[in-house]
Structures are given as C-alpha cells and as structure tokens.
Amino acid sequence: MPTFNTRQRGWNFLQTPGPTNIPNRVLSAMNQPAVEFLGPEFIDFAQGLFDDLKPLFGTTGDMIIYAANGHGSWEAALTNTLEIGEKVLIPETGRFALSWGDFAGKLGIECEVVENDWRKAVDPNAIEERLRADTDHEIKAILLVHTDTGTGITSDVAGVRAAIDAVGHPALLMCDTIASLVTCPYEMDAWGVDVTISAGQKGFMLPPGLGFNAVSQKAREVAKTCHRPGNYWDWSERLDSEEFYLSFCGTAPEHMMFGLRAAIDMINEEGLENVFNRHFRLSRAVHAAVDKWAEGGALQNNAINPKDRSNSVTTILLDEAYDPIDVRDICRERYNLALGNGMGKIGDESFRIGHMGDLNETMIFGTLGAVEAGLKGLQIPHGEGAVNAAIESLLESND
Numbered sequence: 001m002p003t004f005n006t007r008q009r010g011w012n013f014l015q016t017p018g019p020t021n022i023p024n025r026v027l028s029a030m031n032q033p034a035v036e037f038l039g040p041e042f043i044d045f046a047q048g049l050f051d052d053l054k055p056l057f058g059t060t061g062d063m064i065i066y067a068a069n070g071h072g073s074w075e076a077a078l079t080n081t082l083e084i085g086e087k088v089l090i091p092e093t094g095r096f097a098l099s100w101g102d103f104a105g106k107l108g109i110e111c112e113v114v115e116n117d118w119r120k121a122v123d124p125n126a127i128e129e130r131l132r133a134d135t136d137h138e139i140k141a142i143l144l145v146h147t148d149t150g151t152g153i154t155s156d157v158a159g160v161r162a163a164i165d166a167v168g169h170p171a172l173l174m175c176d177t178i179a180s181l182v183t184c185p186y187e188m189d190a191w192g193v194d195v196t197i198s199a200g201q202k203g204f205m206l207p208p209g210l211g212f213n214a215v216s217q218k219a220r221e222v223a224k225t226c227h228r229p230g231n232y233w234d235w236s237e238r239l240d241s242e243e244f245y246l247s248f249c250g251t252a253p254e255h256m257m258f259g260l261r262a263a264i265d266m267i268n269e270e271g272l273e274n275v276f277n278r279h280f281r282l283s284r285a286v287h288a289a290v291d292k293w294a295e296g297g298a299l300q301n302n303a304i305n306p307k308d309r310s311n312s313v314t315t316i317l318l319d320e321a322y323d324p325i326d327v328r329d330i331c332r333e334r335y336n337l338a339l340g341n342g343m344g345k346i347g348d349e350s351f352r353i354g355h356m357g358d359l360n361e362t363m364i365f366g367t368l369g370a371v372e373a374g375l376k377g378l379q380i381p382h383g384e385g386a387v388n389a390a391i392e393s394l395l396e397s398n399d
C-alpha cells in the first residue's frame with residue numbers, strides 16, 4: 001500500500017471537491033472477495049442498485065453505471081446522442097462547462113458557448129434569447145453544469161428548462177451533476193432533464209471509478225437515430241440486451257458497486273432531505289467564514305450572490321498580491337489539510353474548500369481553523385472571527 005503523509009500524525013483532512021472522504025462503512029463493504037458476476041445473486045444485487053439510484057436522481061428513466069470517472073460519463077452522454085458536425089449550446093458556468101465543451105469538440109461536435117460571468121449563476125434569459133434565434137433548430141443539445149466545481153456556483157436547472165420550453169425548442173437538456181448530486185435537490189424528471197451525468201467520488205462518497213448516465217425516453221429516441229459508431233458507452237447495448245453481461249459491457253465493477261450499495265444505504269438512513277440540509281448548513285457556515293475573512297480585503301467568496309453559492313464547494317478568490325498555491329501548501333504541509341486548486345481563468349487567483357459527502361460540523365471547524373492559521377502564517381490580511389462566524393451560522397440554521 002502506498003504511504004502518503006507518513007511524516008504527519010493524527011487525521012488528514014481531505015477537503016478537496018472530489019475525491020471526498022470515504023466512510024469506513026463504504027470501505028468495509030468493498031473489503032470482500034470477488035463474486036460470480038453472472039450468478040443470480042449478483043444480478044439481483046445489481047438490479048437493486050439500478051432501482052435505488054433512480055430516486056436519488058429524481059427519475060424513473062433508464063440508469064447506466066459505467067466503470068469510468070466523470071469524464072467518461074460526459075463522453076457517454078455525447079457519443080450516444082450527437083453526430084459529428086452537430087451543434088450544442090454551452091452555458092459558461094465555469095471551467096467544467098468549457099472542459100465538457102472541449103471534449104465535445106474533440107468528438108467533432110460544434111460548440112457554442114453562451115458567455116457568463118464566472119461569479120454568477122447562468123442567466124436563463126440569455127439561453128432563451130439564443131434559442132429563440134435558432135429557428136432552424138440547429139442546436140441539438142444544451143450542456144449544462146449544475147454546480148460548476150471551479151466557481152462554486154450552482155445554476156438553476158429548472159430555469160434553463162423553462163427557457164427552453166418558452167421557445168418550444170426541441171434540444172436535449174443534458175446536465176452534469178457530478179458535484180451536486182446528493183448534496184442539493186435535483187429532480188431530473190420534474191425539471192425535464194434528458195440526460196443526467198454523474199460520478200461516484202463526490203456526493204456519493206465512493207472511491208473514484210463509477211460514472212452514471214440517467215436517460216429520459218426522449219434521449220433514448222434521439223440515441224436510436226444517432227449514427228456514431230461506438231461500443232463501450234452505447235446505451236442500447238447496455239439497456240436493451242437480454243444478457244446481463246452486456247449491462248456493463250463486460251465484467252461489472254463489483255467492488256465499486258459494493259461500496260455504492262453501502263453509500264446508498266447510508267444516504268437513505270440519514271434521509272435524502274437531511275443530507276441536503278446538512279450540506280446546506282455546513283456550506284453556509286463556510287460561506288459565513290469566508291465573508292468574515294473578506295473583511296481584511298485580500299480574499300472573498302467567488303460567488304457574489306449568496307443564493308448562487310453551492311452546497312458542495314466554496315471557491316475563494318485571493319488578491320493578486322498573494323499566491324493561492326502558498327495557502328494550499330501551508331495547509332497541507334503544516335496542518336494535514338488538503339484544499340482544492342484554482343481552476344481555469346481564475347486558476348492563479350483562487351483556491352477551494354470542498355464540503356461534500358461524509359462531513360460534519362467539527363470537520364468544518366477544523367478546516368476553517370487550519371485555513372485561518374495558514375492565512376496568518378502567510379500574513380495574508382483577513383477579518384478575525386471566521387470560525388466564530390461559522391459557529392454562529394450553524395447555531396442559526398439549527399434553530
């Protein structure tokens with residue numbers, strides 16, 4: 001086993017926005033021998049997982065589990081529905097929206113980005129306006145990132161759906177929920193999403209390695225007429241085949257699925273609403289702490305509007321006089337705390353605190369205390385009392 005952090009004692013804090021802390025119960029569930037994966041027990045077990053995943057996505061549609069990370073799940077959604085030369089619209093939520101677009105571009109899909117301020121959620125009116133001008137329906141899909149992990153901002157999926165409906169545009173709505181699922185409400189069917197993309201290593205608390213596509217009937221229909229050669233990602237191969245073997249296009253990622261079973265059980269035992277509320281409360285405590293630090297004038301919440309701030313990750317902008325890498329280094333080396341890097345065009349001027357998955361109040365206090373110690377060590381001006389602001393925020397939201 002590789003040994004990380006051998007010089008450090010006590011617990012290591014992993015507050016990156018993926019991978020996230022893996023509960024012991026998930027790890028233990030994976031610590032068992034391989035089983036016969038075409039045997040009846042495993043087939044039943046897998047069926048139970050598909051069934052129990054659907055409510056977490058808010059769908060009764062089709063569900064696919066890939067042995068893949070989030071990027072694989074992106075590619076799956078694209079290759080099933082879009083041919084070379086077809087066009088998609090990408091609301092610019094931040095770095096992940098642009099990366100997904102790069103992926104699409106390499107697959108020969110034409111991408112048009114609807115520009116957006118990285119400090120604000122997507123404006124559905126801008127989408128509506130662009131779709132209204134697309135009278136020939138050249139735009140085949142809208143690629144929307146629910147929570148862009150680079151900016152720490154959550155956009156209004158239902159609002160984008162309403163914009164599409166207001167124009168009566170037939171484009172598919174595809175939504176990347178990799179950083180949002182199981183951390184905040186998400187209703188695939190009620191919000192009219194056609195393809196939901198997700199992955200295991202964030203809200204689901206799993207090791208990296210599972211990707212998900214949830215697929216509406218409309219997207220299935222589009223996929224049936226989409227002429228793009230492919231095998232591994234192909235939905236119909238996995239969904240329409242009588243042979244269980246093909247549901248995973250080969251050997252199922254058994255141990256990841258054992259972990260997923262444990263994670264779903266934990267989520268359901270806590271109650272999905274309670275999971276959302278916990279994420280909401282903890283995230284607001286972090287936001288309150290950052291607002292307090294901001295009084296020193298050198299750092300601030302990237303998301304300007306509090307309502308846009310995500311439940312799962314906080315992006316903190318740092319004045320250009322300072323280097324966010326120094327903050328991450330001092331937190332890692334001196335305080336056993338891993339933080340997220342800055343991304344995209346704000347890469348050199350931001351760092352991130354991940355707060356999704358297996359997390360409680362005390363972990364937040366520890367994280368904020370360590371960041372503050374790092375700011376002090378680096379002599380970065382900051383308002384005093386951030387941990388106290390977090391405590392106050394939690395006390396208020398517990399009332």
Ligand SMILES: *Cc1c(COP(=O)(O)O)cnc(C)c1O
Pocket residue numbers: 018069070071072096145147148149176177178179199208
């Ligand atoms: C993490 C993340 C991805 C990429 O997932 P990988 O598993 O690293 O491929 C994509 N989109 C969003 C919003 C993410 O947070």
